[in-house]
Amino acid sequence: MTATSFPESHGNVPEKPVTISEFGAQKALGILSQSGKENAGVRVFIKSGGCSGYQYGMAIDDRELDGDTIVHDRGVKLLVDHMSLSLLRGSEVDFVENMMGGGFTVNNPNATSSCGCGHSFRTDGAQSPDGEGSGGCASH
Known part of the structure; x- marks a missing residue:
């Protein structure tokens, strides 16, 4: 299996499965330039756990793995593995600043509920994977 790539949008390009906001892109580009x-790019992934069943993860990654979907949006390369893509399709990576500081978040149209800390979510009718997800937000 090979990677699927979505270049920067110019005209009639298929809709990107994952995007990044303008502010998120500014923050990501700053972090990427300092990564060495x-x-x-920014790897966006889903793992089981968190108080709502699934948990978002992000990391700086210079590897493109078999099965990755690679999206170039606002100058940022987003990498999503095959297993995470179905749960992230249509999502937007954003950066939010508040009184507690700031951080990246995912605006996910597939999430039917999420915990108060915004790091975990559940999809419609989905059980928590492996019986996980009963803990509170402090368990992240």
């Missing part, structure tokens, strides 16, 4: 990794 050539051709690095």
